[in-house]
Amino acid sequence: MHSALRVLLSAGLILSSCVINAQSVGTYSSGIKREGNEFTFPAEKADIKLEFCTPGMFRVRTSWDRKFEAPENLMVSNYKWAAVNVSTSDAADHLLFQTEKITVKVMKSPFRILVYAKDGTLLNADYGLAAEKRGDTVSCTKELSADEHFFGFGERMDFVDQRSKKIKLNVGRGKGRPHIIGAYNILEANYSPVPFFMSTRGYGIFLHNSFATEWDMGAGSSDRYSFSAAAGELDYYFIYGPDFPSILDSYTALTGKSPLLPRFALGLHAGTYSGGTWGHEKESSDSYVVQLARKFRSLGIPVDLLWLDSTWRIFGKNGGNGATSFEWRDTFNDPKGMFDSLYAMNFKMVGLHLRPRFDNGVKLNLLDQAREKGLVYPEPNNQGEFVNFFDQKSVDWWWDNGVMRVASLGAKFLKTDEGSAFGGLANESDKMGPTDRTAQKLHNVFPVAYAKAPYEKFQEFNKIRGLNQTREGYAGIQRYPFIFAGDWPSEWQYFGPVIKAGLNIGLSGVGYWSHCMGGFEHPADPELYTRWVQFGMFSPIALVFGMDHPGYKEPWNYGQQALDNFKKYDHLRYRLMPYIYSNAYKMYKTGLPLMRALVLEHQHDANVYDIGDQYFFGDKLMVCPVTTKGAQTRTVYLPEGTWYDYWTGKRYQGKQYVHVVTPLDTIPVFAKSGSIIPMQPEMLYTDEKPVRELTLDIFPGKSGTFELYEDDGTSLNYKDGKYALTSFSTLRADDQLKVKISKPAGQYTPASRTYLLKIRLDEGEQRPVVLQENGKKRTEGWRYEKSENTLYVKTVNDSRKDIDINISFK
Template sequence: MTIVKRIAALCFLMLILLHANAQKSMGDLKGNFQRSNNVFRFLTTNGETRIEFCTDDVFRVRTSWDGRFEANEPWMVVKYNWAPVNVTAADKGTAIQLSTAKLSVRINKTPFSIDVYTSGGKLLSAEKNVAEGGSSKQEDTITTTKSLDASEHFFGFGERMDFLDQRSKKLRLNVGRGKGLPHVIGAYNVNEANYSPVPFFMSTKGYGIFFHNSFATTWDMGFSTPGQYSFSADGGEMDYYFMYGSSFPVILDRYTDITGKSPLLPEFALGLHVGTYAGGTWGHEALTSDTYVLALARKFRELGIPVDILHLDSVWRIFGKNGGKGATSFEWRETFKNPRLMFDSLYKMNYKMVGMHIRPRFDNGNTLQLLDTAREKGYVYPEPGNKGEFVNFFDSTSVNWWWNHGVMRIASQGAMFLKTDEGSAFGGLANESEKTGPTDEKARKLHNVFPIAYAKAPYEKFRDFNGIRGMNLTREGYAGIQRYPYIFAGDWPSEWQYFEPVIKAGLNIGVSGVGNWAHCMGGFEHKADPELYIRWCQFGLMSPVAHLFGMDHPDYKEPWRYGDTILHIFKKFDALRYRLTPYLYAASREMHDTGMPLMRALVLHYQNDERVYNITDQYMLGPSLMVCPVTVKGAQTRTVYLPEGEWVNFWTGSRHKGKQYLHVVTPIDEMPMFVKAGAILPMQPAMLYHGESAVDTLTLQVYDGSSGTCKMYQDDGKSLDYQKGGFAFTSVQLLKEKNTTKITVNKPSGDFEVPPTQYALRFYTTVKPVKITINGKALTDTEWRYDTTKQLLTVENAGDNSREINILVQ
C-alpha cells in the first residue's frame, strides 16, 4: 500500500470514528404515534421517545436510541401509576399536538423536538429553534437542550452553597464533599460542595424539570451558549418530568408528588438537638465515657437550656480492624461501662430520643466479626475479590441482617435513631481513608441513590421498633431524601466565611423539595469566636431543625463555654423556639401536605420580585416570619429587604412598608426578624423540654393588617395516626373593616380530640382600642390593656376552644 493510500485509509477510519462518536440527535419523526392510555410513543429515525401524562400539568419524557427502556426504580420516585388523563391528540401538519386542560405539548416532526405551551397559548419551553435542540447522545452521555428566555431564572439543584439564582451558571451534581486538600479546598470548597444535590429546578417562566437519572449530571444554564440551557448525564436514560405551575409552591407540590412528601417528625423533634463526642473526639478517644454523657445531659437541665434530643457521635464505638474510623464495628468503646444504664438515665431526664453515629461499612471488632460474616453470607455490596465492605442497603435481606446483628445491639440497649454519616463514600473518597469502594458502571449508577437507601433502612427499622414516627439524621442525599426524614449541611468550620454559604445551603435545599434540614450551629470544627458562635446559633435556633454539634476539642459547642452573656442569649432564642412550637408544627404539616419547606427562600413567596432572586441572608421561617441573620463580624447594623406588603419588627412592634430596603440596628442579643402584617403566630408557654407541662393556654400573637389566616395543627405528636386522619385543625382569621378588626377563632375540626385550651391574645396595632368585645360581651377596662410604647393590646382571657370565638377590636 502506498503512503497516499495509507493516509487515505487512515482518514477514512478517522471519519468513521468521528461519526461513531458524534452527537446523535433523535432525527425526524417516522410516521405518526402509538397511544396506550396516558403514554404516547413516537418512533424517530434515530430512536424512540415516550411521553407519559401523569396529570393534566405534569408529563414524563423518556428517550432511547436503541429501543430499550429501563425498569422503574424505587429510590427517587415513589409514584409511577397515575390516573387516566384526558389528552387529545391532533396532527397539525408539521407537528403533533397533545392537549390537556392545562397544557399543549407540541411534538415537532422535523427535527424531532418538544415545545410546551399553556392551554392558553403561552410558551413555557421550546426546543425547535435551538441549535441541536432536543435530546441527543454522544457515547454514554445523554443531553437535552432547550431555549433560555431572556428573563428566565432558575432555582433548585439541591444543597448548593454558591448561588441561589443559577441562571448563567454551570453545575455538576454528584454526591460528594468536593475535591482537594482538607482545610484548603476539600470539604470547604463552597463551589464544589455536593453533599445533597437534587437534579431538579424551577423556572420563573412557570415550570420545573426533574431529571430522573442517578448518574452524575451536568447542568449548563446559559453558561456556555447565550439563549439556551442543557442538562446531561454520564450514563443511563434520558428520562425527565416536566411540570407546569402558576407559582413555585405549585411546582414544588407537583415535584414532591413524584419523589415523596416529607413525613412529620415527632413533635418533640422541633426542640433542640444536641450531639456530643462523649468527651473526646479524634485523638482523644480515651476521654470518652458514659459518665461524661450523663454529666453533659444534666448540665443542660441544670442551666435551664431547653433540649429534647441527644446523639453520640463517632467515638462511642471502637475503631475496627479493617476500616478503622471509616467503618462500624457496633462494639462499645471500653470507657462506656454501662450503656443501658446511660440510656435509661437519659430518658429519666426527659430526653425523648438518643441516637448513635455510624458509617456504612461493616468492620471486625474485638469480639464481633461482622465484616467477615457479612462477606461469607453475601450481605456486603459485592466488590472484586470478595472485598466488599459496604452494607448492601439495596437488598432487603442484607438490611435485615445488618439490623438484627449490628444495629439491634444498640437499639436493644436504648438507642432510638441513627446518624447515618458518609453516604458519599460509596463509590467516592471516604473521610478517614483513601478507600473509594466500588467504582464500576453499576456502582456509578447507584452512587447518588446510595444515601437514600442508607437513610431509608434505619428510618423504617427504628420506626417499627420504637412504635413511633421515625427519625434519622443523615449528611448526604439526592432526589427523594426528604422522605427519610432530615439532613444536615455537613462539616463546615467555625469561620465567618462559611456562615452565609451554609444559609444558602438551607435556602437551596428548601427550593429543591427537602424541608427538614439542619446544620451544625456555631460551625462544626475549629474554635468559634463568641460573636460568630452566637450569631450562628441565632440562625440555627430559627432553622427547620435546631442542631448543636461540633468537634473542636476540648471546647466543643455547648453555650456555657462562651461566657455568661452568650449563654443568656442562647437561652433566649432557645426558649423562643420552644414557644413557637405550634407555629412550626403547623408549618411542618403544610410541608407534609404540599412540599413547602419550613425555611423558605424569599423567591418562594415573591417570585415576581427580581430583588429577591439573589437574597441569601434572609428567609421566611414558615409562612409569616422573616428571619435575617447577621453574618458580618462586628456588625452593629445591617440592611434588610422588605418585600411587598407591610412588615412588623418582631422585637419592637414598629411597622414598615414593603418594597424597600431598611437599615436596622443589630445588637448582639437580637437577630432581625419581621412578621407580615395580618399574620397570626400561635405560641405556647416556655418549657425546658417538650411536654414538661400541658399546653393548656395558647397565645395568639396577631399583627394588625387588612386580613390574615392561620391554621393551627394538632395530633398526638408521636404516632403515625396522622397518616390515617388522626389530626385536627383550628382556623383563625383576621379581617379588618373600617374601624373594626374581627378576629375569629374556630372550634377545632378533625378526628383528633384536642384537649381543652384557653386562649390569650397579643394584638399588635398602632391604634389604641376603645372597646373590646368577645362573643358579643364587652370587656371591662380591667380585662384588657394597651401598651402605647409597644403598640400592643393584651387580653389574658380571650375564651377557649369549646366554642367559636369572635373578638371585635374597635
C-alpha cells in the first residue's frame, strides 16, 4: 500500500462535538453482504448500500426502514454497470474498498465514508455522521476544504461559483406577485434545477432524489457543507474525475447523454403569437404566420424552424389559457394550408405550444373524456386535469385524441410549457394541481416525463430525430432536448443572469439550451436587442421570440441597425454549422455542452470561478457578450494559453485581463491558438445548397487539430455508426507550416468538396513564398493578403484524397 495512503487511512477524523438531535445510522458491526458490485451494511438504525458503478463512481443509499426504492427511469437511465474490480479489507474500526482509481474507507462506529484518490489524497469525507433523518427529511453533511468551490445545480441565474451559498432546488418560476419581486426574482428562479454539482477537488455528487432539496455549501459554517431532501431515500452518487469533463462524462453516462438533434435544429428557431398575444388574441391568424415566414425569406434572414405559441388555440372552459383544448381559433381558417405553405418555403419543422392540462373546448371535450376513462392524473373527486405522463395509457390517449389532431395537419414538434404547474402554482391561473406527498415526489420529474412523451411520439411519427422545446426540467432532461431559459423581461438587468443560466445548466449536464433573444416580455431597447441577439446566435440553440405586441422581437421592428446586426450574426451561425454540429456530436459522446463555463476547462484557475459573462462556444471559440448599456469597451479574462481576436487576428497572451473595444455591431470573440474552424457557405436554411467548398479558418499555433463530424443530418443511423469523420491538423516548425486534411472515414460518404484555407498569420511574420500540395509546387490558387495578414489557399485536390499542404516562409 502507498505509504501516504497508509498514513491517511490510519489518521481518522475528529467528530463534531455538537449534539445532533436527529436519527443517525448508528454503528456497523458485522454482516456485510456482497452481490456483484454492491455491498450492503446493516447498521444499528438503517441499512446502507454501497455500489460501485465504475472504478471512479459509486452509489450510496441509506434506508431507515431497511427497504430500498425501486429503480426509476426519469432521472437515471442506466442501472446496469460492468463488473468493477474492487478489493476489500476489514480492520477493527474500518473497511476498505479499493478500485484502480479510488479508495473508499468506511468507518464502523459511527458509520462514515471517506474517499481518497489513488495517491492517498483525501477527496471527500463525511462530517460527523454519515447520514441523518429528521422527521421525513434526509440529509448528509460533508467536510468542506478551504480551497473547494462548487459548480452546477442546474439553471441557476444567481451565481456561478456556489461556495458559501444556500440553494433550494424545486422546479418553479418564483412565487409572488407583482412579477417584479416574484416571478422575476433571479434568486428564486428554478425552471430547471439539477441536484448535481462538481467540486474543484475533483469529484461530483448527484443526489438521486426527486423531492425538493436544500444545499448549504458552506454558508452556515466554513468547514462543512450539507444537502438534504424533504423526504424519500438518501441516495447519492459520488463521481471522481478528477477533471470536470470526466465528471460530466460519468454523470451523463448515468442520467443520459444528449442525443443528436436534426442538424437543421442548430439553425434559427422563430416563435410567434401569430399576431395576437394576451389581450390581442382576436388578431392572431394563420395568414399572419404565413406572411411572417415570407418576410424572413424575402429579407434573406436564415431560419429553419417556427412554432406557434399559445394563441393558435381557443382557451377552454375549465382551465382557460392554462390548459389545452386542441381547438383552433376561428381566425385560423386553414391550418393545414398554413403548414403546407411553411414547408413549401423550406421550413423544416413547424410546432405548437401547449400546456399539460386537458380542457374542454366548444366542439371537443377532451377533459370530460379523459376523466371518464381515468386517464388524468388522479385528484380528489375525479377533478384531475393533468395528462398523466407517468402512465403510458394516458400518454397514448393524449397523443391519439389530442396531439394527432394537429400532427396530422403538419405540426412536427411541441413546446411543452408550464411543467412546473404540476404540484405548483401555475403562471396563468391560481390553480395548484395535486399537492399530496406523491405529487411532491413527482413534481420535479413531471417536466421530464412531460417532455419525454412528445419527443418520443413525434420521433416515431416524423421518422426522424426527435425535438421538443420545454421551459422546465430536472436531472435527465438532456435526453429530451431542448430547454429554454423562460420568460425574462427585455431589460438590461436580466441579460447577464440569463447568460449565467446557460453556463450553469451546461455545468449540470444539459447542453441544448436557449433563451429569447432580446428578452421575452416588454418591447426591447434596440441596443439591448442588438447585444442580446449577438449572444443568442452564439448559444447552443438560436431562438427569437417575444410577446411584446406588435413587435414580437421580429428583427425588422427594432430599426435598420438591429436588423443588419441580426442578419450578420445569423449568417455567421449558419456558416459555422459544421463547427457547431461537430461539437454537438462531441456532446453526444462525452456530455461536454456546446456552451461551456470557463471553469469547465480551467478548474484550477481561481480567476474564472466568478466569471458569468464569458464562455467557450465549442472547443475553439470564447465568446464575451456585452451586457452594459452604452458600453464601447469591456474587460475580458483570457485563460492560460495564446488567444487571437476572431475579428482582427490580434494576438494576446493568456492568464491575464485585457480591455477590448466593443462597437455596437461587434461581440468580442477569441480563438485559441492552433484553432481550425470549419465553415460552410452562407445559406438561408439548412442544406439550401451543396457544400462544394469548405473553408478552414486557421489561427496560428505550434499545432492544432479538429475532427469534422458528418452524417445524413436527420436519421438515427448515427447511433449505429453511420457517420464520417474528417481530421484536420496543422504543425508549425521554424519557417514551415504543414496542413493535413484526411479524406472522410466511416460508414457515411459525404459529397466531395474542395477546401479554402484561411490562414491567419501573426503580425510582422514573414510572408509565405513557396507552397506545395501533395508534393507538387503550386504557383496559382493561393494568395497572401497583407492588409489582413492572411493567407488564402484553394486546394486542387478534393475530399476524395488525403491532402498535404506545405508552406515555406522567408
